[in-house]
Amino acid sequence: DAGITQSPRYKITETGRQVTLMCHQTWSHSYMFWYRQDLGHGLRLIYYSAAADITDKGEVPDGYVVSRSKTENFPLTLESATRSQTSVYFCASSELQGLNNEQFFGPGTRLTVL
Amino acid sequence: DQQVKQNSPSLSVQEGRISILNCDYTNSMFDYFLWYKKYPAEGPTFLISISSIKDKNEDGRFTVFLNKSAKHLSLHIVPSQPGDSAVYFCAALNFGNEKLTFGTGTRLTIIP
Numbered sequence: 001d002a003g004i005t006q007s008p009r010y011k012i013t014e015t016g017r018q019v020t021l022m023c024h025q026t027w028s029h030s031y032m033f034w035y036r037q038d039l040g041h042g043l044r045l046i047y048y049s050a051a052a053d054i055t056d057k058g059e060v061p062d063g064y065v066v067s068r069s070k071t072e073n074f075p076l077t078l079e080s081a082t083r084s085q086t087s088v089y090f091c092a093s094s095e096l097q098g099l100n101n102e103q104f105f106g107p108g109t110r111l112t113v114l
Numbered sequence: 115d116q117q118v119k120q121n122s123p124s125l126s127v128q129e130g131r132i133s134i135l136n137c138d139y140t141n142s143m144f145d146y147f148l149w150y151k152k153y154p155a156e157g158p159t160f161l162i163s164i165s166s167i168k169d170k171n172e173d174g175r176f177t178v179f180l181n182k183s184a185k186h187l188s189l190h191i192v193p194s195q196p197g198d199s200a201v202y203f204c205a206a207l208n209f210g211n212e213k214l215t216f217g218t219g220t221r222l223t224i225i226p
Binding site for chain 2: 040
């Protein structure tokens with residue numbers, strides 16, 4: 001299917017476990033992003049990537065690791081999950097710079113850390 | 115430090131009337147602004163945008179106004195429809211930096 005997909009859609013894990021959230025896009029967009037959505041904070045950028053093998057920190061990167069070995073995939077790993085990482089996670093992608101800087105979002109992954 | 119602020123967490127509007135959603139920003143380096151709409155259990159979707167060189171942009175029932183001197187933008191929806199009930203996020207960026215900064219969102223409820 002064309003577009004941007006995330007898996008799993010729902011995940012429950014325990015404190016201290018490693019969790020990886022997957023993101024896949026079919027548009028060959030250069031840029032990919034990971035956000036978390038929390039009440040009172042809106043969407044906050046965790047990490048982003050300008051191209052394969054290029055990643056950079058966003059606003060709230062602590063506790064997260066990303067990689068981008070292929071243009072279409074951008075997995076997010078919580079190396080040792082904490083309760084404060086309970087959130088809804090959104091992946092997004094966009095074209096390289098232009099006037100239309102629209103980002104396209106995936107459907108989200110709801111993560112609960114017990 | 116919240117650079118993009120949406121001070122109204124929620125707004126209720128009668129169907130057919132005008133909905134006005136507000137957004138304030140503090141960073142004068144922002145030169146592009148976007149509005150996203152989000153339904154429950156879905157990702158945000160792009161709605162409308164405006165460049166800092168303009169003060170108004172229209173797309174059908176949606177109009178975004180930008181007041182740079184006040185660092186304020188607003189989204190007008192006329193007429194409001196039940197399908198407009200959603201959470202609306204404003205976002206800003208500056209060219210050369212692809213990172214979007216989002217506001218906290220406003221939940222709009224259209225009352226039939």
